[in-house]
Amino acid sequence: MSQHDIYVTLLFITAGLGVLAFLLVIVGMILAPLIIEKVDRALGPLASDKELFFKGLPLSAHRMSGYGLKVLSRNTQWGQHRIYRDRPDRVHAVERAPAWILNVVTWIYASFVIVAPIAFLLAFIVIRLHDSG
Secondary structure, eight states: OOOOHHHHHHHHHHHHHEEEEEEHHHHHHHHHHHHHHHHHHGGGGGTTTGGGGGGGGHHHHHHHHHHHHHHHHGGSSSHHTTTTTTTHHHHHHHHHOOOHHHIIIIIIHHHHHHHHHHHHHHHHHHHHHHOOO
């Protein structure tokens, strides 16, 4: 496989991840003000007390991303040790939360936090490959 083939493959992967990240942020910013109250009621124990006072758009989207990452780490050893240990209210909140809330915070908000940095990293690699060749 030549360097050009690698470049083209990485370029398409980067473009796809960039488009996915863009769509996730658009959907996330539209949904955040509409559902933040319901998500806070269901997953409120996962946030700090200070965070629950802020209802503005960027802050609510950030809080929902935090909820999504905490829900994703629920069954990991790191999450059990750092987030859920000695906090049965947090475990109970995740277990009692409606499935649609858990799906929204993990598939839209947490996936953006995962996909966007990967897209930026790949874009940096593609630019370096383009400049070197």
